[in-house]
Amino acid sequence: MDIKEIQSLIKFVAKSGASEVKLEMEDIKITIRTGALNSGGETTILQQIPMGQAPMAPAAAAPAPAAAPAKEASKEDKYITIKSPIIGTFYRKPSPDKPVFVEVGDTIGQGDVLCVIEAMKLFNDIESEVSGKIVKVLVDDSSPVEFDQPLFLVDPS
Known part of the structure; x- marks a missing residue:
């Protein structure tokens, strides 16, 4: 498996x-x-x-990242996080020879395609559920993503 x-x-x-x-x-x-x-x-x-082997002891938890300054945290509180609805591979372009769906600074509307996530050889368009402006792309192109992993920060104002 x-x-x-x-x-x-x-x-x-x-x-x-x-x-x-x-x-x-x-x-x-x-x-x-x-x-x-x-x-x-x-x-x-x-x-x-593997069957027949004893389970390994759980790995030590990764140390928590250092706390960000309060000023930066309050700035990001006003943003909406768009998260991955599925597990798969994140792509910013519909195909290698096409331009990216969205760039930082682009204004998006509800239903706009933001990226594609490939899961089991199927390419799924990920549409925005909010309107606003792309502030940050949180995942690199062609990277694996998990369910509910943050993908984009959007400023709804």
């Missing part, structure tokens, strides 16, 4: 409303718990270990 199949499984479980799914095959064991069990509302793979 490769990472794309696992991501697809996570997406399916999150949409199904199930709180926990366990999958055991010949060489792999996966447990997926959705937000129904934890307050964060996130879907997480808890274990992925």
Whole structure:
């Protein structure tokens, strides 16, 4: 089972409303718990270990990033974050020979296509649900993105 199949499984479980799914095959064991069990509302793979091996100790948590200055935080509070609705690969252009959908400073309207996310060989147009001005693109072109990962900051004013 490769990472794309696992991501697809996570997406399916999150949409199904199930709180926990366990999958055991010949060489792999996966447990997926959705937000129904934890307050964060996130879907997480808890274990992925080859059968017959003891699970490894959990890795130490990454240190929290240094707190940003309060002035900068209050500036970004007024922006709307557009997040990825699916797991996949983020593309700023409809194809390599075409221009990007949006640039920083562009004014967008509700329903405007902002990017494309490829998931399982399908290209999904991601449309804006808000009107405003693109302040920041948070993901590099051709980068993998997770469900609910911030993609753009938009100034609605």
